[in-house]
Amino acid sequence: MERRRRLVNGVMDWVTEQARARRTEARVTALDEARLLEQHERVVEASERASSLLGGAGARATQQRSALDGLRDYLRRSGEREKELRQGALPVKEAFERLKIIALNAGLAGARLGEPAGTPLLLVAEEVRALVERGLEATEAHAGRISELEPEREAARAELDQAQQHALTIANELLGAQSAQRQAAEEVAALGKQIQRVTGTDPELARTLTEAAQHAEGLLAALSQLSARAPRGGVFEPLIPLVGELRTALRKLSGGS
Amino acid sequence: MTAPELRPGLILELPNDARALAGRWFLTADVALRIVLAAEITRVPFSELGMALIEGQVLPVLFLSGSATELVWCELPSDAREAEPVLVSGARVLASGRFPAAGAGVSYLGEALAPLELGVLMDAAPDDE
Numbered sequence: 525m526e527r528r529r530r531l532v533n534g535v536m537d538w539v540t541e542q543a544r545a546r547r548t549e550a551r552v553t554a555l556d557e558a559r560l561l562e563q564h565e566r567v568v569e570a571s572e573r574a575s576s577l578l579g580g581a582g583a584r585a586t587q588q589r590s591a592l593d594g595l596r597d598y599l600r601r602s603g604e605r606e607k608e609l610r611q612g613a614l615p616v617k618e619a620f621e622r623l624k625i626i627a628l629n630a631g632l633a634g635a636r637l638g639e640p641a642g643t644p645l646l647l648v649a650e651e652v653r654a655l656v657e658r659g660l661e662a663t664e665a666h667a668g669r670i671s672e673l674e675p676e677r678e679a680a681r682a683e684l685d686q687a688q689q690h691a692l693t694i695a696n697e698l699l700g701a702q703s704a705q706r707q708a709a710e711e712v713a714a715l716g717k718q719i720q721r722v723t724g725t726d727p728e729l730a731r732t733l734t735e736a737a738q739h740a741e742g743l744l745a746a747l748s749q750l751s752a753r754a755p756r757g758g759v760f761e762p763l764i765p766l767v768g769e770l771r772t773a774l775r776k777l778s779g780g781s
Numbered sequence: 782m783t784a785p786e787l788r789p790g791l792i793l794e795l796p797n798d799a800r801a802l803a804g805r806w807f808l809t810a811d812v813a814l815r816i817v818l819a820a821e822i823t824r825v826p827f828s829e830l831g832m833a834l835i836e837g838q839v840l841p842v843l844f845l846s847g848s849a850t851e852l853v854w855c856e857l858p859s860d861a862r863e864a865e866p867v868l869v870s871g872a873r874v875l876a877s878g879r880f881p882a883a884g885a886g887v888s889y890l891g892e893a894l895a896p897l898e899l900g901v902l903m904d905a906a907p908d909d910e
Contacts (some may be wrong), residue, residue: 622818625851628791629815631877635789636810646878653876 555737557723558730564716565727571709578702585695592688599681606673613667620660627653787879791816791853792889793872793897799846806872806897807880807887812855816874819851833868843903846871857900867903 627649634645720727789810795802817835822842824831831842833852842852850873856864880887886895 621851625816625818628874628877632789632791632810632813632815635877635879638789642879650876650878 554725554733557719557725558733558737560719560723561716561725561727561730562734564712564719565731567712568709568716571705571712575702575705575709578698578705582695582698582702585691585698589688589691589695592684592691596681596684596688599677599684602673603677606670606677609670610667613663613670617660617663617667620656620663624653624656624660627656786882788882788887789879790887791877792875792880792887792894793853794875795872796846796848798848799871802845805875805889805892805894807889807894808853808855808869808897808899812857812899814854814856816877817852817854817868819849819870822870831870835868838866840866840868842868842870843899844870845902848873850874855899857903867899869899 630645631649631653634642634649636642637645716727719725788807791808791810791813793806793808795804795806797803820833820835822831822833824842824844829844831844832839833842834840835852835854840854848871850871853869853872853874854866855869856866858864876889880889882888883893884895886893888894
């Protein structure tokens with residue numbers, strides 16, 4: 525038992541030593557940590573943009589559903605109008621049918637009167653009867669056209685049902701996406717706190733450090749060019765040692781790159 | 782040259798369900814008095830006859846077909862008594878006026894039409910029991 529315990533402890537000590545050795549080899553600098561924090565900030569911004577876009581999409585989906593509801597109301601009202609039109613055509617048809625009977629009776633009376641007394645009545649009756657027939661045909665055709673609206677409206681209603689179903693699905697999926705995004709934002713915030721705890725770096729300081737490192741890299745590049753081009757014995761010669769020290773300090777600040 | 786004889790009356794059209802009577806017929810103005818709107822008709826069961834209330838009178842109705850049309854108010858001449866009123870249902874009135882005589886009937890739009898013998902039809906109206 526004792527031997528086993530010593531063996532386990534020995535293995536654990538060896539694993540810990542190996543991990544420590546790798547950490548020291550990694551040479552993680554303050555700038556690396558600052559850049560990690562900066563990356564985290566960009567993730568937070570991207571997450572906020574995603575939340576905003578999802579919110580906008582959700583609002584559009586709600587507007588779309590309202591518009592579809594409005595369209596359904598319109599179709600319903602259109603159906604009611606069609607019913608009114610159909611019912612409105614009935615009195616017209618009845619009036620034409622009565623007129624037709626009157627014209628036929630007038631023709632019969634004119635026929636009984638014989639010539640020449642009945643001839644004018646006959647002619648007028650025939651003319652009226654012909655016009656009434658045309659009116660009846662037009663009324664029938666009009667009623668037929670109104671009836672054709674019904675199947676078209678039913679087809680539109682079926683398409684609308686499908687569109688509303690899709691809109692509902694989209695709305696539900698957006699809600700799910702928004703919930704997942706909120707969770708992701710919480711996880712990112714928790715990650716940020718973890719990074720701060722592990723690195724011990726303040727985000728404000730990290731931001732300033734990153735900016736300084738960027739300026740340092742720029743200045744380093746400029747000074748390198750200056751020392752390469754400055755002529756020997758010129759006005760810049762006393763500055764050359766100072767430039768060398770400054771370059772060394774800046775190199776350290778930028779992480780040795 | 783004498784003018785062709787013109788006969789006053791109605792041109793009726795009976796639909797296919799009138800069977801042997803399907804087609805166009807001439808009804809003389811001696812029989813047809815006028816046309817009235819289709820009214821509430823009570824059919825006598827198992828019969829081609831019915832009854833209708835028109836202008837305060839209960840009149841017999843003779844169904845020539847199953848179609849709902851206007852009613853033709855007719856008076857069938859009788860030797861023995863007053864002319865017998867009867868309403869004819871199921872025939873569509875195409876025209877009224879005077880038509881050129883053609884045999885016993887008339888000519889209408891180039892077609893010779895036979896006269897509709899309502900008295901015969903009334904007597905022959907099936908009374909299935």
